[in-house]
Amino acid sequence: MxxxxxxxxxxxxxxxxxxxxxxxxxxxxxxxxxxxxxxxxxxxxxxxxxxxxxGIKLSKSKVAAKYANPEDASQTWSGRGRKPRWVQEHLDNGKPMGELEI
Incomplete structure (x- = not known):
């Protein structure tokens, strides 16, 4: 109209x-x-x-790492957010998450 x-x-x-x-x-x-x-x-x-x-960094508070890659201790994860590939591969191989705890 x-x-x-x-x-x-x-x-x-x-x-x-x-x-x-x-x-x-x-x-x-x-x-x-x-x-x-x-x-x-x-x-x-x-x-x-x-x-x-x-590459934008969101202002989040830093959380202490709870898990570390047994093959490369410099790779850590707090247990929050998306699981890193090394954590997922560890779980996919039937291994328990407890083995990765720091």
Whole structure:
């Protein structure tokens, strides 16, 4: 349904402009959120989180390590978040998690 802009008063035109600007902003926000969700989903499918891929460090408090890789003691894990590959391989081989405790 076309709008006859010539028939609108100045206040009606300004009101229409405000509504259009809000609709555009809402549309852009919605599309941005959809894009972010798609990016985060793709990262998870590949075994990463978005911070790992972008290099952005999230300000989280440091948690002490609870587990260490028996083959490389420099590789540790706090038990929070995604399991490192070496932990998952250890579990996949039927070994208990207790063997990795520090």
């Amino acid at each position: 076309p709008i006859d802009l010539d028939a609108l008063s100045l206040s009606e035109l300004r009101d229409l402009r405000n509504k259009v600007e809000r609709a555009i902003s809402s549309y852009e926000d919605r599309r941005r959120k959809e894009a972010m969700a798609a990016i985060e989903s793709a990262a998870r499918e590949h075994g990463f989180n978005l911070a790992e891929l972008t």
